[in-house]
Amino acid sequence: MDAPRAARLAVAARPPGPRAPARFPFASSTAPRRxxxxxxxxxxxxxxxxxxxxxxxxxxxxxxxxxxxxxxxxxxxxxxxxxxxxPRSPAAxxxxxxxxxxxxxxxxxxxxxxxxxxxxxxxxxxxxxxEMSSTVPKSSNIFWHDCAVGKADRQKLLKQKGCVVWITGLSGSGKSTLACKLGRELHTRGKLAYVLDGDNLRHGLNKDLGFKAEDRVENIRRVGEVAKLFADAGLVCIASLISPYRRDREACRALLSDGSFVEVFLNMSLELCEARDPKGLYKLARAGKIKGFTGIDDPYEAPLNCEIEIKEVDGACPTPSDMAGQVVTYLEEKGFLHE
Incomplete structure (x- = not known):
């Protein structure tokens, strides 16, 4: 009989009585266990x-x-x-x-x-x-939870109506300039607004996205969802992005079914934008150092039914004050700047 089997038989032949239970040491820890x-x-x-x-x-x-x-x-x-x-038995x-x-x-x-x-x-x-993996949350197992304070309550508190002002146009058309000027103008009127700038968002929320077609789709989708939340909070959300594809902008519009999506198209020609070239991007694109640049080797799809269209005047971009004035006038007429 081998030694291990003899040892086990000796343990089994032991008279009954209380004894300390067997313990299994762990190499990962020398601390005593229960x-x-x-x-x-x-x-x-x-x-x-x-x-x-x-x-x-x-x-x-x-x-x-x-x-x-x-x-x-x-x-x-x-x-x-x-x-x-x-008893040990070789069960199949x-x-x-x-x-x-x-x-x-x-x-x-x-x-x-x-x-x-x-x-x-x-x-x-x-x-x-x-069964264990099925406990991981999935989108089909989540539910919307309503809160006591809703959009109407927040709008009443702020004395304004939440909306999204979506500014689109070629690079260099003045989108960021208009967004900041509009935000300042609303602030002086005592209205709460927030600017979502496309370049700024790529430093944080969208820093994992490039400029391929699929990345641009996701970029706009994320911004649209965030803008919707700002509008629901009762703010005037000013989104400033090239957003070159029409279907992506329409998808963002569909998120706000109450007509609070205001599309502002800066209709500036490619020649004007390239002549301005404030960031030097057109020069890099022409040199082949930037691929898929909107207006050069990637298309821009102009809006078909935008709420506001701002055109160049005598071959030049209008002043920031003039552009912001047009948007503020529209918001006033549509009742977004009062209860």
Whole structure:
């Protein structure tokens, strides 16, 4: 008879009586563990003394932590009795444990729950893993939560109506200049406004996006959603972006079905914008150093039914005050600047 089997028989022949439960040391920690440990007899990593298995870390046995949580509920554990071990029999259908780090791979599956090891088919393990993954939140399992204070309450408090002023046009057409001037004009009138500038947003919210077609779609989608939130808060949100694709701007308009989307088209010619070139981007695009630049090698789709169109005057861009004045007049007429 081999030494390990003889040691196990000696333990089994021991007279009944309370004794300290077996413990499994962990290499990952030298700190003492709680007193309710158990035997995993089917794990081939049992030590030579027959005293049970030794796991190198808690991550190697995925059921170990669960068993620890329930161990103290067991009467056997409270009495200090040895755990019950059913007779070992080569039953068919024993699966293998699957852990994240590959521990116990290919070995007989033993789940330690309470005082007894439970053998599970591999299919049961996969089903449990599927059930665990189903607890991850998905968009189909979320619900809208209404609050007591709504958009109308906020608008009444601010004495204005929330809306989105979406400024679009070629690079260099004066979008950012108009946005800042409009924000200043509304501020002097005691109206709360906030500017969402396309370049500024690419320093934070959209810094992970480039200028490919799919990135531009996502860029506009994010800004549209944020602008909608500002409008819902009762602010005049001024979004200043090239936003070259018509369908993307229309998608943002669709987010505000109450007619609070005001599209402002700065209809400045490519020649005028390229002559101004305040950021030096057209020069880089002409030299081939910037690919997919709007107006050069990527199209700009002008609005078909915008609320406000601002055109160049005598081959020049209107003054910021004149452009802001046109937008303020429209907002006044449509009732956005009062309750």
């Amino acid at each position: 007193a309710g440990w158990w035997w995993c007899p089917r794990d081939p990593r049992a030590d030579s003394s027959g005293g049970g298995s030794t796991f190198p870390s808690s991550g190697r046995c995925t059921r170990l932590a669960l068993a620890l949580a329930h161990r103290n509920r067991s009467p056997a554990a409270n009495l200090g009795l040895p755990p019950h071990r059913p 259908g024993i699966g293998t444990r699957v852990t994240g780090d590959g521990g116990c791979e290919g070995r007989p599956l033993v789940e330690c729950a309470g005082d007894r090891p439970i053998q599970e088919p591999a299919g049961v393990v996969e089903e449990k893993a599927s």
